[in-house]
Amino acid sequence: MIELDGVTKYFDGLPAVSDFSWTIRTGDFCVLIGPSGCGKSTVLRMINAMILADAGTIKIHGKMIAEMPPEKLRRGIGYVIQSVGLFPHWTIAENILAVPRLLKWNAANCAARLDEITALLQIDRALLARFPRQLSGGQQQRVGVARALAADPDIILMDEPFAALDPVSRANLQTELSRIHAHSGKTIIFVTHDMDEALKLATRMAVMNKGKLVETGTPAEILNAPENDFTRGFLGGDALEMRLLDVVPVGARFTRTKTEASKTIGIDASLKEALNLMLAHRCISLGVRDANGRPIGEIHIENIIKGA
Amino acid sequence: MPKVFDRVLLTLCCLAALGVISGGFLNRAPNRLASSLPLALWQAPKLEVLIAMISFAVLIALSFMRRERLRSHATLAAATVMLWASLAGAGGLATRLANTDPPQARYSLGLAFWSLIALAFFAMLDAFQRAKFTLVTRAGFCAALCAGFVLMATSGLFDNLSLAREFASHRDILLSELLRHLLLVGVAMGLALLVSMPLAAVVLRFSFPRSFVFSGLGIVQTIPSIALFGLLIAPLSALAARFAILRDLGINGTGIAPAIIALMLYSLLPLVRGFYIGFTEVPVEVKDAAFGIGFDAKSTFLKVELPLALPALLSGLRVVTIQAIGLAAVAALIGAGGLGTFVFQGIGQYALDLVLVGAIPIILLALAADLTFQILLGLARREL
Numbered sequence: 001m002i003e004l005d006g007v008t009k010y011f012d013g014l015p016a017v018s019d020f021s022w023t024i025r026t027g028d029f030c031v032l033i034g035p036s037g038c039g040k041s042t043v044l045r046m047i048n049a050m051i052l053a054d055a056g057t058i059k060i061h062g063k064m065i066a067e068m069p070p071e072k073l074r075r076g077i078g079y080v081i082q083s084v085g086l087f088p089h090w091t092i093a094e095n096i097l098a099v100p101r102l103l104k105w106n107a108a109n110c111a112a113r114l115d116e117i118t119a120l121l122q123i124d125r126a127l128l129a130r131f132p133r134q135l136s137g138g139q140q141q142r143v144g145v146a147r148a149l150a151a152d153p154d155i156i157l158m159d160e161p162f163a164a165l166d167p168v169s170r171a172n173l174q175t176e177l178s179r180i181h182a183h184s185g186k187t188i189i190f191v192t193h194d195m196d197e198a199l200k201l202a203t204r205m206a207v208m209n210k211g212k213l214v215e216t217g218t219p220a221e222i223l224n225a226p227e228n229d230f231t232r233g234f235l236g237g238d239a240l241e242m243r244l245l246d247v248v249p250v251g252a253r254f255t256r257t258k259t260e261a262s263k264t265i266g267i268d269a270s271l272k273e274a275l276n277l278m279l280a281h282r283c284i285s286l287g288v289r290d291a292n293g294r295p296i297g298e299i300h301i302e303n304i305i306k307g308a
Numbered sequence: 309m310p311k312v313f314d315r316v317l318l319t320l321c322c323l324a325a326l327g328v329i330s331g332g333f334l335n336r337a338p339n340r341l342a343s344s345l346p347l348a349l350w351q352a353p354k355l356e357v358l359i360a361m362i363s364f365a366v367l368i369a370l371s372f373m374r375r376e377r378l379r380s381h382a383t384l385a386a387a388t389v390m391l392w393a394s395l396a397g398a399g400g401l402a403t404r405l406a407n408t409d410p411p412q413a414r415y416s417l418g419l420a421f422w423s424l425i426a427l428a429f430f431a432m433l434d435a436f437q438r439a440k441f442t443l444v445t446r447a448g449f450c451a452a453l454c455a456g457f458v459l460m461a462t463s464g465l466f467d468n469l470s471l472a473r474e475f476a477s478h479r480d481i482l483l484s485e486l487l488r489h490l491l492l493v494g495v496a497m498g499l500a501l502l503v504s505m506p507l508a509a510v511v512l513r514f515s516f517p518r519s520f521v522f523s524g525l526g527i528v529q530t531i532p533s534i535a536l537f538g539l540l541i542a543p544l545s546a547l548a549a550r551f552a553i554l555r556d557l558g559i560n561g562t563g564i565a566p567a568i569i570a571l572m573l574y575s576l577l578p579l580v581r582g583f584y585i586g587f588t589e590v591p592v593e594v595k596d597a598a599f600g601i602g603f604d605a606k607s608t609f610l611k612v613e614l615p616l617a618l619p620a621l622l623s624g625l626r627v628v629t630i631q632a633i634g635l636a637a638v639a640a641l642i643g644a645g646g647l648g649t650f651v652f653q654g655i656g657q658y659a660l661d662l663v664l665v666g667a668i669p670i671i672l673l674a675l676a677a678d679l680t681f682q683i684l685l686g687l688a689r690r691e692l
Contacts, residue, residue, distance in 0.1 A: 050600055075602030085597025089615045089690060099601050131690075147601065157600075 001026050002047060002155065002187065007056035009042055016042045017211045020056070024204070026154070027185045029178075031198040034208035035234065040191045043208070044157050047189065048077045060155065075099055078148030078156035082163050084140045086132035092143050093128040099151040113150060120180065121146045138169025145173070149180070158190045162197065174200055195235060199223070199247050207231050219247045245272040245304070254288045254299040261287035261298060271304050310372045314379060316434050318371035321364070324427035331419020334401050339412045340470075340659070347401065349420050356397035360424060363390035367431060380439035383431050384449070391428040392456055394421060399465035406468040414470040416661055443683050450679065474661040478650065486669055489646035492564065492636045496571035497629055504576055508583030525577035533635050536573065537642045540566035567644035571635055575628035582624020586617030618688040626681035633674045637666065647673075 002024040009017040017039040024030050032040045045051040047058060049070040058065045065073055086095050096117060097110050105113070118125055121142055132140055141161060148156055162170040178201055181188055192198055198205055199219045207214040207222065207230075215227050223244045226232040236243055251267040264287035265274050274286060278301060285300040312318055332346020349357060366386040373379040402415040436446060466472040475482065511518045531539070545561030548554045559565040590613050598608045640648030650666030653659075 045600075048600065071602045071604045073602075074600060079597070079600035081593060081597060081600065083591075083593035083596075085591070085593035085595075085600075087594060087598070087612060088591070102602055102607070144597075 003059045029203040031202035039211040078153045080158040080161040082160040084144040253303040256297040259287040259298045314371040324423040327423025328420040333420040337414045352397040353400040360393035380435040383435040387428040387431040394424040402468035471661045500572045500575035504579035562643045567639035586620030
């Protein structure tokens with residue numbers, strides 16, 4: 001659990017973050033979103049003490065971070081940045097093992113961890129002996145994520161990690177990150193200004209503006225009932241309903257019934273995917289399958305538009 | 309008209325041909341002081357001349373060759389053969405003439421000889437660049453070249469050339485002056501590193517003195533070397549007169565102390581600039597990442613910043629070392645010794661061969677330093 005309480009930071013006398021209080025539960029995928037310059041990166045960098053708060057407290061698992069040695073704190077927290085920042089004079093393997101080596105793991109543990117991490121992130125072992133400049137941007141950030149995960153930290157901070165990537169690499173890495181989060185139960189704090197990315201990844205969201213926390217909640221909560229005009233505007237204003245389709249699963253809207261429909265969709269798919277399938281097959285209803293693939297009901301276009 | 313693919317090589321060949329036609333291969337003088345008469349290349353032993361001329365023709369033909377890799381390899385081979393044949397030809401001609409001439413006769417190397425040597429040398433350098441050899445191959449080739457030369461020299465082939473006689477008659481002091489030269493350069497470089505480090509630290513940390521330091525060091529660079537050596541005489545002799553301990557250390561207005569100080573002063577600007585560029589060009593995001601994943605200040609410096617700055621540092625050090633090897637020759641004028649001693653003695657006696665006794669080792673030292681720093685740079689960049 002990470003608790004931020006009344007955290008405030010001034011740059012040149014101007015408040016960059018003011019009175020920021022937020023509690024992050026262990027295992028959450030928290031996305032901190034807001035326009036550029038709103039202070040979200042500053043919040044992130046205060047969590048691992050790269051920036052020291054001028055007021056307020058930050059606790060990780062109940063311990064004040066201000067009282068921990070900062071290097072030790074940072075070695076226990078994964079950190080990924082947009083510009084990747086791989087060490088250009090180290091091979092990929094050396095880059096991945098940067099933190100384990102700082103922590104003085106022995107060679108056998110390092111080698112074993114390298115095997116695990118390359119398998120987890122599907123990094124081609126042939127790349128391990130190469131240097132960062134020989135890799136594409138997407139491959140580099142994959143290594144950047146591997147470096148953050150290498151020492152098996154339970155908290156990972158990510159500062160717009162996929163913003164500079166091409167759409168295909170970005171989508172791939174988003175999917176992998178979701179998968180890793182789901183099966184590892186790590187706490188991830190992810191900063192972005194991209195609403196689609198936030199909705200795809202987040203289990204919890206925090207919206208920030210001008211150094212202040214505007215609103216927190218699950219993506220669906222925030223989309224369904226944005227508390228104020230800033231959030232509404234930032235969520236896309238008129239396009240808000242379309243975004244909602246992205247976060248609401250078929251399971252929330254379908255009707256349990258016997259179905260004869262020839263086209264079916266999984267219960268976990270989003271309404272957007274359902275609508276897309278309907279458009280593709282020019283039909284107005286789909287069969288719904290449960291996790292085991294058994295047909296359990298139907299979803300009709302009216303369910304999508306008016307609710308179940 | 310066939311297409312020219314290697315303009316550099318063809319230009320070198322044309323210049324060398326001009327030299328071969330217009331000057332003597334050997335210059336023969338009845339004694340060390342009398343003026344000499346040129347002997348043409350054709351008077352040298354037939355076989356050596358034939359081989360040299362064939363390789364010359366091959367080099368000309370090679371400049372019309374399209375395939376760059378093959379061309380550079382063939383150029384290296386032909387240039388090597390030409391170099392060895394020219395050396396053997398000059399040595400052979402001198403030996404043949406010495407059999408009949410009186411013993412005080414002198415044979416110095418002429419324009420035609422130096423043209424062929426220069427052609428071989430520059431063609432090799434250019435071919436090296438084009439062939440993109442690894443440093444190991446380069447070092448091996450240089451070693452083979454030297455081995456061939458040493459083999460000819462030890463067989464006594466060059467004994468009758470006046471240049472070889474000058475080398476032989478100065479053999480004893482040549483080694484001590486060479487060591488003296490290395491000492492001058494080595495101590496000056498060591499001191500320059502020691503002085504440039506705190507200067508670089510100041511320049512990197514504070515922007516206010518930066519332009520002051522750089523322009524101050526820039527002014528030093530504009531002072532001609534002889535003038536700087538001269539300018540140091542007055543303050544150093546004043547200091548030595550004032551403090552007995554300096555006199556006991558052998559510090560004086562002339563000699564080794566002002567030479568080392570001057571060489572060090574010339575080295576400061578490139579070194580401080582190398583430090584400055586090296587450390588400012590370490591990417592910000594790399595430092596940020598190192599900070600964020602838990603490197604402390606010391607390991608960030610030792611494991612990230614220093615290795616990334618090292619290539620720029622070594623480039624700076626390479627420039628100043630080669631520069632200092634050349635400049636140290638001038639230091640002989642203020643009594644610091646070194647290989648420059650032969651150069652200035654030779655100029656004074658109008659003995660060109662004696663000048664070469666100093667100049668050739670200086671050139672070889674500079675080339676060796678260059679090769680060494682290239683190897684170090686390759687290691688620092690982790691590519692060999």
